[in-house]
Amino acid sequence: MLDIVGLSKLYGASRALDDVSFSIEQGSFTTILGPSGSGKSTLLLGIAGFVAPTSGDIRLNGQSLLRVPAEKRNFGIVFQGYALFPHLRVRENIAFPLRMRGAAAADIDKRVKHALGLVQLEAYAERYPRELSGGQQQRVALARALVFDPSLVLLDEPLSALDKSLREALRQELRHLHKTIGMTFILVTHDQDEALELSDRVAIINHGRLEQFADPATLYNAPASRFVAEFLGKSNFIAVQAARGSRDVLHLQAGGHRFEHRQPGTAPDGRITLALRPERLTLVNGASPEPVNILPGTVSDLSYRGAEVGLTVATDLGALIVRVDTSGAHAIPAVGERVRVGWSATAGCLLPESA
Ligand code: ADP
Ligand code: MG
Numbered sequence: 001m002l003d004i005v006g007l008s009k010l011y012g013a014s015r016a017l018d019d020v021s022f023s024i025e026q027g028s029f030t031t032i033l034g035p036s037g038s039g040k041s042t043l044l045l046g047i048a049g050f051v052a053p054t055s056g057d058i059r060l061n062g063q064s065l066l067r068v069p070a071e072k073r074n075f076g077i078v079f080q081g082y083a084l085f086p087h088l089r090v091r092e093n094i095a096f097p098l099r100m101r102g103a104a105a106a107d108i109d110k111r112v113k114h115a116l117g118l119v120q121l122e123a124y125a126e127r128y129p130r131e132l133s134g135g136q137q138q139r140v141a142l143a144r145a146l147v148f149d150p151s152l153v154l155l156d157e158p159l160s161a162l163d164k165s166l167r168e169a170l171r172q173e174l175r176h177l178h179k180t181i182g183m184t185f186i187l188v189t190h191d192q193d194e195a196l197e198l199s200d201r202v203a204i205i206n207h208g209r210l211e212q213f214a215d216p217a218t219l220y221n222a223p224a225s226r227f228v229a230e231f232l233g234k235s236n237f238i239a240v241q242a243a244r245g246s247r248d249v250l251h252l253q254a255g256g257h258r259f260e261h262r263q264p265g266t267a268p269d270g271r272i273t274l275a276l277r278p279e280r281l282t283l284v285n286g287a288s289p290e291p292v293n294i295l296p297g298t299v300s301d302l303s304y305r306g307a308e309v310g311l312t313v314a315t316d317l318g319a320l321i322v323r324v325d326t327s328g329a330h331a332i333p334a335v336g337e338r339v340r341v342g343w344s345a346t347a348g349c350l351l352p353e354s355a
Contacts, residue, residue, distance in 0.1 A: 001026055002047070002152065002184070007056035009042050009208075016042040017053070018208040024201070029178050029185045033195040034205040035231070040188040041080075043205070044156050047186065049073050060151070076145030076153040076183075080160070084129040084140055090116075091125040094143045101148060115143040118177060135166045139173070146181065156188045171197060192232050196220070204228055220277075226351050229275045236276045236320045239353065249345070254317050259293045262345040273351045276343060278310065278323040283330060284342040291342035295320070299337050313341055 002024040009017040016039045024030045032040045045051035047058055049070030058065045065073060084093045094115050098108045116122045119139035129137055138158055145153055159167045159174075175198050178185050189195055195202050196216040204211040204219065204227075212224040223229035226237065240252040240259070252259040252274060261274065284290055297315035309332050311322045320341055324332060333339050 001061060002186075003057075003059040003062075004043070004047075005057040005059065007043070007046060007058065008054050009039075009046065009051060010054045015208045017046070019056070020203075020205065020208070020210045021056075022203050022210060022213040024184065024186065027182050027184055028200040029175075029187070029198055031187045031189060031195040031199040031202045032205060033189055033192065033202050033231075036190055038205045039208040040190070040205060041156055042208075044079075044154055044186065044188050047152075048075055048077055048154050073152075074148075074150055076148070076150035078138075078141045078145045078154070078158045079156045080158075084137055084144075086129050088128075089125065090121065090127050090129070090132070090140050093129070093140055094147050097144060097148045103148075111147050115147040118146060118181070119143045119173070133166075134162050135170055138162065138170060142174075142177070146177075146183070150183065153183050153185045155185065157190070158187075159194065160189070160191070167194075174198060196232070204231065206231075222349055223275065223351070226273060226275070229349070229351065234278050234321060236278065236281070237351075238274045238276070238317050240272060240274050242270060242272050242350070250350070257295060257317065260345045261348060261350065263350060271353045273353055274348045275351055276320070276348045278321040280343055280347040281320065281322040282342050283311075283322060283324060283333065284340040285330060291347075292345050293347075294340050294342045296338065296340050299333050299335050299339055302332070302335055311339075313339060315341065 004020055004022050007017055007020045008015065020043065032043055034040050042051055046053050049065065049068065085096065091112055094112045095108050098111060116125055119142055121136065121139055121143065124132060124136060129140070132140065142158065159170050162170065171194055187198065199216060201213060201215055202219055203213045206227050212219060212228050219228060219232055223232065229235040238254050240254045242250045242252050245251045248262050248264060250261045252261050282291065284294055295315050295317065297313040297320065299311055300314045300319065301312035303310045307326055309324045309326055311324060313320045313322055322341055326332065
């Protein structure tokens with residue numbers, strides 16, 4: 001278990017990390033996700049031991065790492081621009097961390113062979129880095145990080161320099177590798193899809209602060225803040241005034257409209273925001289049963305994306321994006337057409353207004 005405890009890092013007056021706390025389970029795949037400049041690399045460099053935090057602690061199995069130098073932490077590292085040695089062959093690059101640790105020659109041979117197998121580069125052992133593609137070089141870097149059986153593998157945007165198809169292929173490989181070897185992986189990325197696809201848990205950071213730490217489904221379906229709701233996929237937001245009805249029902253008011261909302265557990269009340277995913281909205285056209293919430297509007301834009309259409313509907317509470325399945329029973333309305341947008345009482349998620 002790795003505990004990040006109230007971690008802050010100041011550069012002069014600017015806060016790269018601001019009181020970040022979360023815990024990473026042994027053997028899990030955890031992703032640190034956030035926009036550029038949000039503090040992701042600072043956090044990973046802190047865990048690696050290359051950046052000293054201003055305050056807070058980092059604990060591995062209960063022991064503080066702050067006084068342990070980077071080379072003694074025994075973490076496998078693939079950083080941006082942490083390049084391969086150009087004058088060493090693939091085999092020698094991968095052997096390097098083992099030589100640093102004074103491993104015996106026979107042991108080095110065996111481990112390098114195994115690591116080459118993990119990243120499927122057995123046939124490339126005698127090549128130099130310049131004789132490899134970008135994706136192959138990244139795989140060598142990964143093999144070099146895994147070869148000494150580190151207790152933790154830290155990866156800072158290892159795929160971001162690669163083109164899309166290669167990135168997706170390597171993503172699958174990373175996932176498979178994690179499943180196979182069962183080490184703890186911590187990945188930094190600004191790519192939402194990468195984070196959702198690979199991770200057991202995702203820590204979303206923005207301006208150095210932890211916005212939410214949860215599994216992908218929770219982040220998507222129950223975002224804790226407007227930032228998270230917008231950063232992961234698309235969301236519609238409606239400012240509402242909420243009053244508690246009976247049991248878990250909330251009555252929401254916005255403009256002259258009244259909506260019903262149900263959410264298990266506690267929901268914020270007062271002035272809040274209702275977040276609605278485009279795919280949780282439907283177009284209501286006379287068919288029964290009608291959803292409990294209905295808001296009329298006019299289609300102002302249409303965009304086709306293969307199996308679905310994104311409709312923008314102008315309502316008196318602002319524009320709403322509705323995602324409609326083109327294989328469904330309903331005809332797609334035209335721009336200028338009046339429509340009614342509907343959603344169920346459990347379709348949305350309430351966010352505190354300030355979030
Ligand atoms: P990310 O990896 O999410 O893009 P970083 O952790 O690299 O973000 O940076 C977070 C913030 O800290 C940025 O505003 C960046 O400019 C600042 N920062 C990072 N490293 C340093 C440094 N060595 N000196 C001063 N400011 C830094
Ligand atoms: Mg970075």
